[in-house]
Amino acid sequence: MSRLDAAALRSLQAGDELPPLLTEPITRLTLALYAGASGDHNPIHVDIDFARRAGAPDVFAHGMLGMAYAGRMLTSALPPSALRSFGVRFAAVTRVGDVLSCRAKVVERVAAASGPLLRLELSATDANGDLKLIGDALVAVG
């Protein structure tokens, strides 16, 4: 996937979508790698015995893994330095085997002293269309 060029970025208008990102299926290896790389060693994400004692049927993904995927979608289209803000609300737990589809839609163009910005509406859903996270981002396109 290549980044949008400057002209393509400048021409984005309300209602336009960034190229969506479809993740690989989330495996137990994904969760183990993410635990190690992120430093979030909460056992509920990697230790099924702990998860069951906590009343969960199985381990489940770190919420921040879903947000990292949404971030991947943003930096696939834009240089990382273009991000001004990025926020999400986690709506549901992501489980082993889930495939996430991350989307971003332009809500509005915002004029700022530093140059034009786009406000984006973000979402990640699983293969059934169930919402896993919803959020927003502000990105510079000047």
Add this chain to the structure above:
Amino acid sequence: MTTMIDRNFIGHELPPHTALVEAGRLRLFAKAIGETDPVFSDEAAARAAGHPGLPAPPTMVFCLDMDVADPFGYLADMGVPLQNILHGEQRFDYHAPIHAGDRLSFRSRIADIYARKGGALEFIVKQTRVENQDAVLVAELRAVVVVRNPSGSAA
């Protein structure tokens, strides 16, 4: 037993800490999140794209804030069991880029604690300011941790 969190923790400051942004850590993180763009793992590709070093993916700064002996210690201090928490919300405000080689300083405080559903759910808001080695503010983070109190009246 209802475990309501002591509201005196509002305003509580966590011990500040620093973390070095290591290239190897960024490569492992890129692998973990399925990021295959060489800009995030190959120094030469990063420089060719105009970065002074490997750039940190957008959520990486959250992870570096966990580089302390016990990243959940502040929850334990508040009497919150780890198995009862969920990450409810996360926000980043970015002020300057973060690259491999940077040394980041983190200062966090508990900005708010509030209850919903008759105390069945409590929310802890943690805000963090991150500066780099040049004392430049690079990011501000806002995390909302949801605590499920099994014995809350609406549980």
